[in-house]
Amino acid sequence: xxxxxxxxxxxxxxxxxxxILGRTDxxxxxxxxxxxxxxxxxxxxWLREVLPFFPPAVHLVVVDPGVGTxxxxxxxxxxxxxxxxxxxGVLLPVARRLGxxxxxxxxxxxxxxxxxxxxxxxxxxxxxxxxxxxxxxxxHGRDVFAPAAAEVHRxxxxxxxxxxxxxxVETFVDIEFPEATVGGDTATGAVLVVDGFGNAITxxxxxxxxxxxxxTIRVDGERAPVRETYARVDPGQRLVTxxxxxxxxxxxxxxxxxxxxxxxxxxxxxxxx
Amino acid sequence: xxxxxxxxxxxxxxxxxxxILGRTDxxxxxxxxxxxxxxxxxxxxWLREVLPFFPPAVHLVVVDPGVGTxxxxxxxxxxxxxxxxxxxGVLLPVARRLGxxxxxxxxxxxxxxxxxxxxxxxxxxxxxxxxxxxxxxxxHGRDVFAPAAAEVHRxxxxxxxxxxxxxxVETFVDIEFPEATVGGDTATGAVLVVDGFGNAITxxxxxxxxxxxxxTIRVDGERAPVRETYARVDPGQRLVTxxxxxxxxxxxxxxxxxxxxxxxxxxxxxxxx
Amino acid sequence: xxxxxxxxxxxxxxxxxxxILGRTDxxxxxxxxxxxxxxxxxxxxWLREVLPFFPPAVHLVVVDPGVGTxxxxxxxxxxxxxxxxxxxGVLLPVARRLGxxxxxxxxxxxxxxxxxxxxxxxxxxxxxxxxxxxxxxxxHGRDVFAPAAAEVHRxxxxxxxxxxxxxxVETFVDIEFPEATVGGDTATGAVLVVDGFGNAITxxxxxxxxxxxxxTIRVDGERAPVRETYARVDPGQRLVTxxxxxxxxxxxxxxxxxxxxxxxxxxxxxxxx
Numbered sequence: 154x155x156x157x158x159x160x161x162x163x164x165x166x167x168x169x170x171x172x173i174l175g176r177t178d179x180x181x182x183x184x185x186x187x188x189x190x191x192x193x194x195x196x197x198x199w200l201r202e203v204l205p206f207f208p209p210a211v212h213l214v215v216v217d218p219g220v221g222t223x224x225x226x227x228x229x230x231x232x233x234x235x236x237x238x239x240x241x242g243v244l245l246p247v248a249r250r251l252g253x254x255x256x257x258x259x260x261x262x263x264x265x266x267x268x269x270x271x272x273x274x275x276x277x278x279x280x281x282x283x284x285x286x287x288x289x290x291x292x293h294g295r296d297v298f299a300p301a302a303a304e305v306h307r308x309x310x311x312x313x314x315x316x317x318x319x320x321x322v323e324t325f326v327d328i329e330f331p332e333a334t335v336g337g338d339t340a341t342g343a344v345l346v347v348d349g350f351g352n353a354i355t356x357x358x359x360x361x362x363x364x365x366x367x368x369t370i371r372v373d374g375e376r377a378p379v380r381e382t383y384a385r386v387d388p389g390q391r392l393v394t395x396x397x398x399x400x401x402x403x404x405x406x407x408x409x410x411x412x413x414x415x416x417x418x419x420x421x422x423x424x425x426x
Numbered sequence: 427x428x429x430x431x432x433x434x435x436x437x438x439x440x441x442x443x444x445x446i447l448g449r450t451d452x453x454x455x456x457x458x459x460x461x462x463x464x465x466x467x468x469x470x471x472w473l474r475e476v477l478p479f480f481p482p483a484v485h486l487v488v489v490d491p492g493v494g495t496x497x498x499x500x501x502x503x504x505x506x507x508x509x510x511x512x513x514x515g516v517l518l519p520v521a522r523r524l525g526x527x528x529x530x531x532x533x534x535x536x537x538x539x540x541x542x543x544x545x546x547x548x549x550x551x552x553x554x555x556x557x558x559x560x561x562x563x564x565x566h567g568r569d570v571f572a573p574a575a576a577e578v579h580r581x582x583x584x585x586x587x588x589x590x591x592x593x594x595v596e597t598f599v600d601i602e603f604p605e606a607t608v609g610g611d612t613a614t615g616a617v618l619v620v621d622g623f624g625n626a627i628t629x630x631x632x633x634x635x636x637x638x639x640x641x642t643i644r645v646d647g648e649r650a651p652v653r654e655t656y657a658r659v660d661p662g663q664r665l666v667t668x669x670x671x672x673x674x675x676x677x678x679x680x681x682x683x684x685x686x687x688x689x690x691x692x693x694x695x696x697x698x699x
Numbered sequence: 700x701x702x703x704x705x706x707x708x709x710x711x712x713x714x715x716x717x718x719i720l721g722r723t724d725x726x727x728x729x730x731x732x733x734x735x736x737x738x739x740x741x742x743x744x745w746l747r748e749v750l751p752f753f754p755p756a757v758h759l760v761v762v763d764p765g766v767g768t769x770x771x772x773x774x775x776x777x778x779x780x781x782x783x784x785x786x787x788g789v790l791l792p793v794a795r796r797l798g799x800x801x802x803x804x805x806x807x808x809x810x811x812x813x814x815x816x817x818x819x820x821x822x823x824x825x826x827x828x829x830x831x832x833x834x835x836x837x838x839h840g841r842d843v844f845a846p847a848a849a850e851v852h853r854x855x856x857x858x859x860x861x862x863x864x865x866x867x868v869e870t871f872v873d874i875e876f877p878e879a880t881v882g883g884d885t886a887t888g889a890v891l892v893v894d895g896f897g898n899a900i901t902x903x904x905x906x907x908x909x910x911x912x913x914x915t916i917r918v919d920g921e922r923a924p925v926r927e928t929y930a931r932v933d934p935g936q937r938l939v940t941x942x943x944x945x946x947x948x949x950x951x952x953x954x955x956x957x958x959x960x961x962x963x964x965x966x967x968x969x970x971x972x
């Protein structure tokens with residue numbers, strides 16, 4: 154199984170699928186191609202939310218503002234999963250979770266650099282000037298990452314150590330999400346991301362409010378009800394809840410929490426009670 | 427085969443796919459994840475339009491404004507198909523059509539309540555507080571409906587009567603679309619839904635205008651041409667036609683019928699000739 | 700393998716999938732259903748960009764502003780691929796590329812007209828008036844093209860010459876993209892299409908600027924840097940580059956090239972140096 158994630162929208166993901174299907178008959182599963190454009194951190198957050206629900210797979214991820222620079226292509230092995238994408242940190246938060254949930258130690262991930270740029274396997278048309286120049290300056294998703302994902306799938310995640318073209322490395326770009334500070338009657342954290350519904354997802358662990366459902370707390374000084382679900386307040390009303398990700402979420406029933414709480418990704422948030 | 431429909435947009439449908447693929451190797455087919463947010467009636471309409479073209483399958487449907495309330499999760503058995511989703515009526519219009527088209531009687535649907543909440547099959551990471559609280563207050567698609575769909579697929583639709591965790595029930599929430607009134611020189615009905623092209627789809631049966639192609643009729647008192655296809659009027663011009671769903675549609679060739687006829691979902695419409 | 704492309708958005712592609720899956724167990728791959736509505740030329744361009752990366756397959760394409768008129772349904776055989784869609788030219792640019800890349804001669808494509816309209820294989824419900832009129836006046840994707848694609852897949856692309864319902868024809872609608880004129884210190888061409896990132900993709904071959912990376916040229920008289928990748932200019936800055944398609948592209952790093960260069964699909968462009 155190979156999953157595909159990107160910020161490409163359309164039609165570029167289809168070219169990646171074609172490249173993969175020319176090399177392997179793996180099952181393909183689209184995660185999304187709607188990641189916020191070139192937003193490495195938000196993509197890293199969402200990957201960490203959804204990929205852990207998959208059985209062992211190769212996960213192709215292309216959110217790559219550095220395409221065409223000398224940033225490397227990497228494969229991160231995490232438990233029985235492999236993640237393939239640019240060396241910009243987008244793979245690491247989910248890799249730590251996948252590694253942990255599959256018996257590996259969170260700090261024991263293996264990272265491989267994709268040594269040679271795999272070709273697309275598509276020869277230029279006879280009599281055509283396509284591609285007239287090395288094709289992959291702007292579309293590594295098709296020309297580097299998709300072939301690499303197919304190769305990892307073909308070889309199996311366990312055989313990367315001896316696979317030509319994959320070189321184990323000790324240094325790589327990482328992303329870590331900030332931790333919230335919880336103490337006394339206050340939790341201080343940040344909004345990690347705003348989802349498509351407008352829910353502002355923080356880094357404050359849900360357990361902080363788990364015994365306060367039905368009460369109100371203060372969010373940046375203003376009172377808001379803590380409820381188990383959106384529907385426990387009237388439509389249009391603010392609430393503090395715990396999202397499916399297990400974190401505190403600032404929301405509005407059938408509305409946008411980011412607007413109502415005046416926050417965006419990166420905003421600091423103080424909860425007190 | 428398991429089809430997936432929701433109003434989730436991205437990235438949440440991927441988590442449902444992961445949960446299912448961890449439990450079964452069923453073929454997955456996305457219907458859409460772009461249903462109008464929390465619009466149970468429009469979703470019910472579109473499901474009725476597209477699912478009957480599928481061979482027997484398990485259809486997972488999550489349009490669920492009542493998530494987190496005590497509304498039940500249900501499985502509706504309709505002929506050789508099974509529909510899995512919230513007990514809010516969204517499954518019933520298509521179930522009646524599927525039941526009828528597969529030899530069952532339209533009134534003879536079987537509805538089962540999903541008795542125990544299936545777990546996600548994903549254990550919390552050791553050393554992690556994820557998930558810190560019962561996870562499914564806000565994401566039953568992943569934590570209830572997807573596992574239930576996988577279980578129905580695994581057991582087979584015929585064995586639900588004896589399956590633990592599925593309890594046959596006689597009462598459930600239903601949705602029925604209003605019927606148009608046709609008589610004399612008038613048909614009185616309503617707009618059921620507006621599609622993404624702006625076509626206003628009514629409940630007036632297409633046979634009402636089937637012998638009037640090439641003529642004009644009155645729509646709420648104003649004349650409009652009746653044509654077999656959009657292209658039979660000039661771009662930008664209004665027309666009355668019969669859509670692929672078999673109902674009268676108020677449309678504009680290469681434009682939006684809802685704006686041109688000043689209607690929206692729920693608007694009453696009177697056709698006369 | 701059957702790929703699916705259309706301008707339908709949702710939910711109509713799902714009905715096509717259902718029709719196909721009722722007739723064949725082919726692997727289905729979505730290319731996109733977000734082609735610009737009824738834009739045959741842009742769709743033809745994008746198909747030419749992505750389908751050549753696929754192994755031999757049946758490609759179902761529905762971008763069909765003439766639905767309901769007497770335009771024919773055609774199958775274009777190109778090498779080991781088959782393309783199924785309306786006779787409006789949308790299939791031809793990619794067919795020439797597929798034919799060439801698979802050993803056929805670019806001028807040697809075979810075009811078949813789909814002779815009889817295949818039925819949907821879905822009988823009207825007993826006691827229902829659905830469908831009350833011949834269903835396919837407005838949705839040939841479901842009622843004509845999808846069944847035809849399934850039939851081509853079932854028979855195999857090599858057996859179309861003797862297949863009932865497929866008639867070889869010598870005349871069909873074609874689209875050809877204009878060629879750029881290159882000479883002396885000037886290249887004169889046109890913008891073929893603007894992608895979702897705002898990159899304006901021209902018909903000027905990339906080789907024209909391939910030895911000018913790091914310099915500037917004039918675009919319609921104004922200087923712009925030529926760079927191998929977007930990231931080689933500051934965010935928000937204009938550049939001329941060569942896209943993954945091998946053509947000159949007018950772009951802005953992390954911005955929209957069409958706005959910055961004041962061009963749209965069809966605009967003429969003059970490059971000089």
